[in-house]
């Protein structure tokens with residue numbers, strides 16, 4: 088018998104390390120306007136730093152890094168000349184793909200599997216949702232037997248119960264997912280930020296939305312099909328609990344500056360709005376196609392995705 092948390096950790100690691108048929112489709116893969124909007128936003132926070140680092144958690148195909156670096160090289164040459172970009176990942180297969188895509192930025196971009204002290208911004212898009220969760224219901228935790236059947240037994244880590252208590256979830260009779268790994272990452276981020284920000288984009292919820300997910304938020308994908316039961320070779324994700332990141336962030340010296348949804352965040356970026364306007368006035372087929380991708384981003388991701396910016400005190 089294995090806890091669902093351990094099984095998810097193993098499955099996600101295997102999924103990203105295998106020669107997977109890619110089942111995820113992220114905002115930067117829809118259009119470069121996403122990465123440009125992020126870059127223009129982050130530029131203002133790092134302008135004063137002598138040697139700023141942009142530290143991306145989970146680089147995926149490297150597309151977000153490519154768009155951010157392109158933006159800085161073209162529109163912020165002074166900042167570009169002093170900045171370094173670091174990708175943190177555990178998948179050597181994906182790191183090879185990232186290196187290939189980012190070849191033209193050799194010397195500017197680095198890879199790491201460890202945190203290190205830095206001044207700048209640690210950021211991620213669709214990283215925290217990959218982290219494994221403990222699944223709890225009525226004081227019991229979900230385990231899986233050898234046939235991946237569900238078994239509910241005593242909790243494997245007392246910290247899950249402490250989290251439920253602190254977050255006020257103790258008496259909820261529903262499935263609650265507790266991501267202790269999110270807290271461990273948050274702590275590492277905070278400890279290594281000498282000065283700077285933590286910036287998270289992901290699909291997620293807050294405590295007040297929790298009752299909308301009585302069966303939890305876990306989903307598994309294989310070959311773009313959605314599976315509700317655990318099976319081998321799946322990409323498994325859980326929505327990110329942003330209230331948890333905010334509450335425990337305080338313990339680690341991270342203060343919330345911004346929390347909003349992706350649609351509002353993007354529509355507040357002048358660059359993104361200008362691009363939307365320009366594309367909507369154009370009749371070039373390529374622009375019409377890009378406009379439709381931006382609308383998909385705003386409509387299908389805009390509400391579900393949240394944006395959190397924390398400052399290291």
Ligand SMILES: C[S@@+](CC[C@H](N)C(=O)[O-])C[C@H]1O[C@@H](n2cnc3c(N)ncnc32)[C@H](O)[C@@H]1O
Nearest residue numbers: 103111113145146147151176177178212213217
């Ligand atoms: C969905 S992809 C991110 C996509 C990318 N940020 C984008 O916007 O296109 C998740 C990435 O996080 C990495 N990852 C997932 N869990 C990780 C972990 N525990 N430690 C390090 N990297 C992890 C995966 O290898 C993959 O590169």
